[in-house]
Amino acid sequence: MSKIKTAFFCQQCGYESAKWSGRCPSCGQWNTFVEEKIQKDVPLRNTSWKQPELSAAGNNNIINLAAVNGAEEERLLTPDAELNRVLGGGIVPGSLVLVGGEPGIGKSTLFLQNALLLTHITTLYISGEESAQQIKMRADRLKIQNDQFFLLTETSTQTIFQEIKKLRPQLVIVDSIQTLQSPFIEAAPGSVSQIRETTAEMQRFAKETHTPVFLIGHITKDGAIAGPKILEHMVDTVLQFEGDQHYAYRILRTIKNRFGSTAELGIYEMTGQGLRQVTNPSEILISQREDQLSGIAIAATMEGMRPMLVEVQALVTQSVYGTPQRTATGFDLRRLQLLLAVLEKRGGFHFGVKDVFLNIAGGIRVEDPAIDLAVLCALLSSYEDVAIAGNICFAGEVGLSGEIRAVNRIEQRIAEAEKLGFEKIFISRYNKKGGHTGKFDIEVVPVGRVEEVYRQLF
Numbered sequence: 001m002s003k004i005k006t007a008f009f010c011q012q013c014g015y016e017s018a019k020w021s022g023r024c025p026s027c028g029q030w031n032t033f034v035e036e037k038i039q040k041d042v043p044l045r046n047t048s049w050k051q052p053e054l055s056a057a058g059n060n061n062i063i064n065l066a067a068v069n070g071a072e073e074e075r076l077l078t079p080d081a082e083l084n085r086v087l088g089g090g091i092v093p094g095s096l097v098l099v100g101g102e103p104g105i106g107k108s109t110l111f112l113q114n115a116l117l118l119t120h121i122t123t124l125y126i127s128g129e130e131s132a133q134q135i136k137m138r139a140d141r142l143k144i145q146n147d148q149f150f151l152l153t154e155t156s157t158q159t160i161f162q163e164i165k166k167l168r169p170q171l172v173i174v175d176s177i178q179t180l181q182s183p184f185i186e187a188a189p190g191s192v193s194q195i196r197e198t199t200a201e202m203q204r205f206a207k208e209t210h211t212p213v214f215l216i217g218h219i220t221k222d223g224a225i226a227g228p229k230i231l232e233h234m235v236d237t238v239l240q241f242e243g244d245q246h247y248a249y250r251i252l253r254t255i256k257n258r259f260g261s262t263a264e265l266g267i268y269e270m271t272g273q274g275l276r277q278v279t280n281p282s283e284i285l286i287s288q289r290e291d292q293l294s295g296i297a298i299a300a301t302m303e304g305m306r307p308m309l310v311e312v313q314a315l316v317t318q319s320v321y322g323t324p325q326r327t328a329t330g331f332d333l334r335r336l337q338l339l340l341a342v343l344e345k346r347g348g349f350h351f352g353v354k355d356v357f358l359n360i361a362g363g364i365r366v367e368d369p370a371i372d373l374a375v376l377c378a379l380l381s382s383y384e385d386v387a388i389a390g391n392i393c394f395a396g397e398v399g400l401s402g403e404i405r406a407v408n409r410i411e412q413r414i415a416e417a418e419k420l421g422f423e424k425i426f427i428s429r430y431n432k433k434g435g436h437t438g439k440f441d442i443e444v445v446p447v448g449r450v451e452e453v454y455r456q457l458f
């Protein structure tokens with residue numbers, strides 16, 4: 001009943017087509033179609049509707065929802081509080097979690113470390129990327145002993161499932177999904193149809209046995225998890241491990257989570273003995289400095305649900321070229337250009353003849369709009385060459401007409417700034433409605449426009 005067939009798959013979005021075409025009709029990308037051999041099972045169509053055996057008690061495909069045991073199964077807590085939080089409170093039995101990240105960022109380290117720390121359950125770590133010796137060396141480096149940790153260096157899903165049946169692990173980690181190969185599909189490992197099939201097999205295994213499965217996945221150049229987009233739909237949770245290779249800090253972010261909030265994130269530091277949880281990120285992100293330097297402003301940002309104080313560094317210099325340069329690291333370049341335009345138009349500053357360099361310290365990337373005010377003040381501080389006092393921080397979004405807009409969770413931001421010893425925080429006047437001033441020891445300065453901030457600082 002089956003025959004070998006080939007089909008064309010868009011390597012970008014996973015769209016399947018019988019014919020090759022230059023442009024994918026689904027995602028609009030050019031030159032993404034690759035022919036892959038697939039083996040299609042054509043099942044016997046059940047065309048007869050005549051014998052409905054629904055009345056028989058033996059039918060177990062259709063379930064009465066009322067009869068389903070709705071109690072939430074107990075989650076498996078890992079010793080890693082950051083990972084637990086990112087997963088929404090521990091590992092859900094039978095869940096399929098996809099973890100993406102650039103090569104070398106520390107995905108294998110993170111999951112090897114966590115699996116080794118889970119000494120009370122049987123864990124199977126399937127690696128198609130490293131040999132047993134390499135993993136052993138890494139485990140020795142992490143200095144964790146665990147005799148319930150098993151290793152399988154295999155890529156064929158058929159063999160993997162045979163081994164799983166023998167071992168009956170309570171947690172399975174696959175490193176990586178791009179190396180797996182299903183014998184039912186002819187295409188090469190890492191191709192769209194292989195990834196789709198092997199993920200589906202893993203999903204079936206996870207759901208039927210209630211075993212949690214973690215799939216580690218590679219990331220393409222533009223930051224998406226390699227493989228079809230549908231991969232993200234097939235799994236319950238998608239995590240992303242990110243960070244700058246040149247810095248030690250790593251952020252584990254939730255992109256999708258069927259069992260919890262996507263606003264959570266975990267912060268780690270890569271050390272000689274693996275990843276270390278960072279429980280107080282603000283302290284490390286603000287550089288210790290003795291003397292006051294111009295061009296530095298501290299922003300009270302939120303990363304997910306967590307307040308975090310970050311240091312914004314700006315350098316504004318006379319431009320030597322005809323076209324002034326603008327560079328931003330850790331901050332959106334277009335947003336920087338927008339803020340410069342606001343300063344030019346509303347404040348009368350001549351940034352048009354200046355080179356502007358902006359950097360968020362610590363190698364992290366901030367997308368919270370509340371960082372705007374600190375960016376703007378760092379730019380002004382460097383422009384004027386006047387340092388901002390080290391005990392001041394900022395939280396506010398800047399609008400196109402130079403107004404300082406309200407930001408969310410202002411109380412948490414103020415509380416964090418206070419905890420870290422700041423004495424003054426500039427916030428939007430429109431945030432003041434709640435009347436936070438009395439509640440904190442830190443001085444809360446409400447401002448409505450960029451000019452007001454300028455007048456108070458310089």
Ligand code: TYD
Nearest residue numbers: 103104105106107108109270271272273274
């Ligand atoms: P790895 O987990 O192999 O990355 P991925 O699986 O995401 O490709 O991490 C590799 C990097 O981590 C490598 O550059 C070395 C570094 N590392 C440490 O700094 N300390 C350690 O204890 C370990 C195990 C790795």
Ligand code: MG
Nearest residue numbers: 107108129175
């Ligand atoms: Mg790896």
